[in-house]
Amino acid sequence: MPDANPFIKQYLMTAGPTPLPPRVSQVMAEPVLYHRAPAGVELYTRVLQRLPAVFRTENDVQLFSSSGSGGMESAVANLVRPGDRVLACAAGKFGERWIELGEAYGADVVRYEPGWGARLDPAEVERLLGENPEVNVVLATQSETSTGVVHDVRALAQVAQERNAFLVVDAISGLGAADLRQDEWGIDVVVGGSQKALMSPPGMGFVSASQRALDFAAERPGGRYYFDWARTVGAQRKDPPNSPFTPPVTLLAALDVALELIEEEGLDNVLARHDLLARATRAGVAAIGLELFGDPDERSTVVTAIAVPEDVDGAKLPKLLRDRYGITANGGQNQLSGKILRIAHTGYFGAFDILTSLSGLEMALVELGHPVEQGAGVGAAQRVFVDAGVPVA
C-alpha cells in the first residue's frame, strides 16, 4: 500500500479502519481458499460459530460482504415498509445515517435529535414512543464514533420493550470495545462491522437479529435480496453453513484470527483494556488542560473526543500530527470539522498507543502556539496505567 511518508514511522490511530494485529495481517497473504471446498467451509463455519460470543447472544450472526452500513441497511430493508412510522435517534453523524436510511426506504421518520455530543435520553425516547404508539422500530447507536459518546442502549432496550417496539442498535464501532449484552439486555437487532474493535479489515458487516425480528421481517417480504435476512439466515443454518453469495474469504481468514485473539484474551479482559485505555486518555487530556467534547461518561471506551482549544486552528491539528509526527488521527466530521480531535482506543490498542497519541498531541499543541506543560498529559496517563496494576503493553 502507498505510504503517507516513507521516511517517518507511521502510526494508525483512527477509530476505523483500526490497526491490525500482525497475525491478522499475515494470514491475508496466504493463498485464497475456495469457499465451497472443505477448508473454506470450515473457515466460514468457524467464523460463524465465533461471532455470537462478541454480541453475547444465542442468535445466528449474519455475515455480509459489505461495510457496516450495509448491515444497517439490512435492518431497515427487512423491518421497515414504506409509510411505516419509525423512531430514529441521532446525536451524531452515524445516528443521522439511520434517518437517511429510514427516509430512503420511504419511512415516516420521527427524529430524536438532541444534538451532536449529547447522550440519548431514555426518558425522551419513552415520551416519543408514547406520542407515536404506531412506531414499532426504534433505530439507535451504541458508540457514536463522531462524538465519542457511548449511549446507554441497555436503558433504550428496556424502554423499547415496554412499548413493544424493536430496538435496532448500530454497534459497529462499539462491539468488542464497549459492553453490550444483546440477549441479557433484550436488544432485538445489533449491527456490527469488522474494521473497529474486531481488529479486522473493513469489508464485513454483521447483523444479529432475534427470532422475533426475523419473523417480523419475514412478514414483510420484497424490496431486498442481497441483504435479505431470510436468505442469509437460511443459508447459514444449513449443515454445513453455506454463504448465499461468494464470501470475502480473505477477510474471513483475517476475522477468524482476530476472533481467536479476542477469545484468547477473553472478552471481559478486552473490555477492561478498553476501559483502562479510555480512563488513561481522559486523565491525560485533563492534565494537558483540555476539555472533552460533548457528554461522554464511563461507557465512552471506544474513542475520546477532545474539544480543540479556541486558540488553535482545529483543521491544522490532525494535519500536523500526520505530516510531522506520522500519527493518523481523526479530526471532527461534518459540523465538528476543525472543532474536535479524536483519540482512538478501538481494538488492537495498548498503553503505548495512548501515550504516543498524547505525546503527539502535546507536541503539536506547542507547535500551534497553545501553552502546554510538556509531558504532563503523558504522565497523568502513565499513572492510570501504573495504578491499574495489570499488563498494559
Next chain:
Amino acid sequence: MPDANPFIKQYLMTAGPTPLPPRVSQVMAEPVLYHRAPAGVELYTRVLQRLPAVFRTENDVQLFSSSGSGGMESAVANLVRPGDRVLACAAGKFGERWIELGEAYGADVVRYEPGWGARLDPAEVERLLGENPEVNVVLATQSETSTGVVHDVRALAQVAQERNAFLVVDAISGLGAADLRQDEWGIDVVVGGSQKALMSPPGMGFVSASQRALDFAAERPGGRYYFDWARTVGAQRKDPPNSPFTPPVTLLAALDVALELIEEEGLDNVLARHDLLARATRAGVAAIGLELFGDPDERSTVVTAIAVPEDVDGAKLPKLLRDRYGITANGGQNQLSGKILRIAHTGYFGAFDILTSLSGLEMALVELGHPVEQGAGVGAAQRVFVDAGVPVA
C-alpha cells in the same frame, strides 16, 4: 487459512475465487491505511482511475464493498420500480439470479430461459421485446460461469438499443477474460466483481453505468441507500474522490496491484492469453474423448465445462481431484450437479495450470474406471501452446 490437506500441494483451479498473483496476496499483509488520509485517498483514486480500462468505457466505475451480486442488485434497485416489466435472460445459475432479483424488487419479469448451457439468441430477445414494448430494462449475463457459455452481449446490446431498452450485463466472471467493449458496443450497465479475472480477493462489486442509465435511475429514487448510484457516483466524482462508506482498503490495495499487472500485460494480451488457454483446454478435452457441455463457442474463454461421461460418477470426480490430487476444481451447480466438471482459466492462470488440470482429469478418470489414453489430453493441449509461438508460462 486452513489448508485442505497440508500434506499435498494445493492447486486452486476454480473460476472464482481465483488464485492471486503473489504480489497481490503480499500487499494485503501490509499495515492498513486510513481511507481518508492522503495515502488512502491516493489508493482509492488510483483504483477508480484504473477500473474503466477493463470495461473499455469512459463511465465512472462505481466500486461497492460487496460481492458481485451486490453490484447486480444495485442495477435492479436503481433501474426497476415495483410493477415495471423487465426482460430477464437466464441460461444458467447466474442468469437466474436476475430473475430472482427482479422478482424481489416487485418487477413483472418476462423470462427468456432457453435452458442451461444454451446460448442466448438475440433474435429471441428481439421477439420478446417486440411482444413486450413496455420493457425498458433487459437483464443478461456475459459469461455464464455455471455452464461455461459466453453470450454475445454485443448482439444483445444492438437489439436492446433498437428497442430503446437498457441492457444490463452481468460480466462478473467475464470481465478481463472475455472481450467486452462497453462504450463501443453500447452496453448501458456492466457489472463486475473482483474475484474472477481481475485477480483480486472476493469482496468488491463494480458497476459501470452510462450517464443515460444514471439519469434514468435518478428519476426513480427511493428504496435503496447503500447501493444507490447517485450517492456513489456523486462521492466518487468529488475531487479527490470520496467513498460514501468505509471502503475495503485491504482489498483496494490488492486490486490496485492486480490492475497494475493487467496494465503491464496489456488488456489485449490478457484476453489473448485467456483465448489460448481456452483453446488448449478444448483441444485437451477432445483428445481425452470427452464432450464439452452445452453450446460454447470461441467466446467461451472463462471456464470450460465438460460433460462427465455416463460411466463416471460425476459427484466423485471433483472430490477425487481434490482429495487425491490437491486440485480444487468446480463440479456442476444445482441441476448440473454431478453432470459436468469445469476447468477454469480465469485470471491468474497459465499454460501449466491447464496442463495440471488436464493431467488431474486424466488420472481421475482412469481411477474412476473410464478408459483414457493417459497423456493424450495433455499432449493435445501442449500442441496448441507450442503452435501459438508465444510465452505461455
